[in-house]
Amino acid sequence: MKKNQMSRDVASFNRAAFRVEPEHLAAGSLDELLARVLGGSTSCTSFTCNLYAPPPPPPPG
């Protein structure tokens, strides 16, 4: 068992995939955070990217 014992009081078995701060809630920042965590385009992280609306085209480049 790998322990991250930064203190004796907390022993980690699985690290958090991300940490969300208030500044991430600014426009655009949350999409970037979610895209980084979940993969994929920043333009396709909301529910609008679904069956009955075609996905947006991939970003250029």
Next chain:
Amino acid sequence: MLRTSSYTIYVNLPDRQDEVLLVHGYTGAYDKVSRQVADFLRAREVKGGSKPLYGEWSPEPALRGGAEAPSEAAIEELREQGYLTDLTREQEEDFFVQLSGALHARAQRQMPSYIFMPTYDCNLRCAYCYQDHMRTDCSFKHLLRTMRPAMIDRIFAALPQIEERHGLPLDAPRRRNIGLFGGEPLLAANRPVVEHLLARAFEAGDADVWAVTNGTELDAYEDFLGPAGISALQITLDGPPEKHDRRRVYADGSGSYERIARNVSMALERGVAVSIRINVDRDNLSDLPAVADEFIARGWHRHPRFSVYTSPVRAGNGKTDPQGVFSSWDLDRELTRMREADPRLAILARPDEGLTARVRRIFDSPGDVMPSLRPSFCSAHDRMYIFDPFGDIYACWEKTGDPDVRIGRVLPEGEVELRIDQTETWRSRTVASNPVCRRCRYALHCGGGCAILALAGSGKFNSNYCDGFASRFKASVAEAFLAHQTGAPAAVLGERVCDL
């Protein structure tokens, strides 16, 4: 201001008063902390979170003594893991909604799964069957026809369009997941159409083909069974022979056990993964040791691809006594108790054995893994397509046979026509689509519960169906941790077809 995340889950450990497990509801964090740290976190929760309106709610661990602050290093660690946050409760809920949406969108960009229903007809008349009315009420007789090969061709012509909607390029290689369901899909009379379906499935590329079948006429498909054909089966056996033969009966009342058992043996010998489902209620619970004996006597447990799981009977068809059924939590506890007294029952997986096994993998192989989070309860809400003999498309196999709830249909030209209203209803149900789930710390581990059971319970499709999940999750995490600590062998489980 720093506060405890609304999505912090506390798991007590039996016989350990000084340690608590923490699980975060959306960051993927799993930790063990001292009771002091847990009390500190509890004391910093902003009150007012929702309790589920339906189902059970377990009280959180009691706050003991004072809430002394841990070290600065511990506080920073708790922030890193998401248990402490600078977000307000409202900001965190908004983030949770957006995260759920992103997870759901990602799920919808996966390869769809397909289920073909060759017929709604069935040769058995099980009293608890939710489709019982289709075979016993004459007004549904029109449904009992068999899918025609031309319809199969039409559906296969439509699949690339469906896959393109899910973001899969037309020319990309693909491996399709195709299930057979009914009624009874593997009636001997259906062999020509199933043969045609298999030919089309494998001509189009790689495919995994499985079936939910009562197993009575499986011998008619022997040459199709195996890793290169129908490679997995789910078959129901509801007790030892004499009990099963009172529940899973032909229309003339005769039993089906021996015939099914011979076919199970045949399928296992041909290398098919066979998952036996046992529908358990208060009437057959005490029979489970005899069931285990039967399976062991037949040698099924020695096949690596054999598995058994238990599922509570649901009182949903008007013929099943609600007093005679278990909740998932109650059944899991009963089986745990019985297994402690009788180790033979270890071959029968409890309802939450899969959950425990998944958590055990996190403890056994710790790291930076994003655990599987569930923005919705099942693939009815993202990418499952069920085709019935008439070319109607449904999202959920509990709701088929009624054109009013179909999500679309396959047109004669092989085009797919989706009904926006029904499609949106089914595909938009997530843990963020009702106010109770979106504030629940367990939501992304639970998925919000079955839509059909929620609708039956509350009258609202977009409502929670907890089924005791809080208790179940905490018990599973504690069990997984203790098993990891003792080095107990991990359970080997087959795949379950449906979470109900």
